[in-house]
Amino acid sequence: AQSVAQPEDQVNVAEGNPLTVKCTYSVSGNPYLFWYVQYPNRGLQFLLKYITGDNLVKGSYGFEAEFNKSQTSFHLKKPSALVSDSALYFCAVRPPTDSWGKLQFGAGTQVVVTP
Amino acid sequence: NAGVTQTPKFRILKIGQSMTLQCAQDMNHNYMYWYRQDPGMGLKLIYYSVGAGITDKGEVPNGYNVSRSTTEDFPLRLELAAPSQTSVYFCASSTAASEAFFGQGTRLTVV
Numbered sequence: 001a002q003s004v005a006q007p008e009d010q011v012n013v014a015e016g017n018p019l020t021v022k023c024t025y026s027v028s029g030n031p032y033l034f035w036y037v038q039y040p041n042r043g044l045q046f047l048l049k050y051i052t053g054d055n056l057v058k059g060s061y062g063f064e065a066e067f068n069k070s071q072t073s074f075h076l077k078k079p080s081a082l083v084s085d086s087a088l089y090f091c092a093v094r095p096p097t098d099s100w101g102k103l104q105f106g107a108g109t110q111v112v113v114t115p
Numbered sequence: 116n117a118g119v120t121q122t123p124k125f126r127i128l129k130i131g132q133s134m135t136l137q138c139a140q141d142m143n144h145n146y147m148y149w150y151r152q153d154p155g156m157g158l159k160l161i162y163y164s165v166g167a168g169i170t171d172k173g174e175v176p177n178g179y180n181v182s183r184s185t186t187e188d189f190p191l192r193l194e195l196a197a198p199s200q201t202s203v204y205f206c207a208s209s210t211a212a213s214e215a216f217f218g219q220g221t222r223l224t225v226v
Contacts, residue, residue: 034215043218044158044205046214046215100165101146101210101211
């Protein structure tokens with residue numbers, strides 16, 4: 001069965017420190033991988049995606065993610081976190097066998113950045 | 116550029132009532148989706164559509180219906196609302212190659 005795991009319910013980090021949000025997946029083949037962010041009472045905003053190519057993907061607001069095929073991981077990173085990065089982050093997978101763009105989401109990780 | 120627009124933003128329903136959640140997109144996307152978000156559960160796919168007149172069930176379709184008469188609109192119908200349908204509902208759209216674009220959500224409470 002296909003699945004997406006975000007092993008941490010919450011990540012706490014001090015402002016200015018590096019931020020990492022973990023995601024692993026269990027999908028056959030080469031999936032499309034996405035990160036979205038959700039601010040309180042808002043919809044999901046796209047951050048970045050991996051389709052193919054360079055394993056390090058750069059996205060919006062200074063975020064990047066590293067695709068690791070051997071570990072089936074797609075961790076989100078930011079070198080220096082801001083208080084405004086506090087939000088709920090979702091990893092999502094689109095299986096390569098899916099032609100209709102359907103996404104499977106992880107449970108989400110709440111990021112709290114303290115001043 | 117409105118993107119994906121959902122109405123209403125909030126709604127309280129009594130058990131057994133029905134309602135339609137509206138979703139419209141102005142990006143000419145063929146693919147549209149309805150997800151529900153429950154705390155700690157991520158988003159689950161309810162229904163999706165790959166074009167006008169074509170819809171299919173997602174992971175959690177029970178208690179819902181959809182229609183897609185135009186490219187722009189993809190309403191979600193709740194029949195006989197139940198407390199288990201208390202959730203936040205998100206509509207999204209995409210193309211075959213793009214990421215999904217999400218609406219602002221509808222927060223529904225069934226009492």
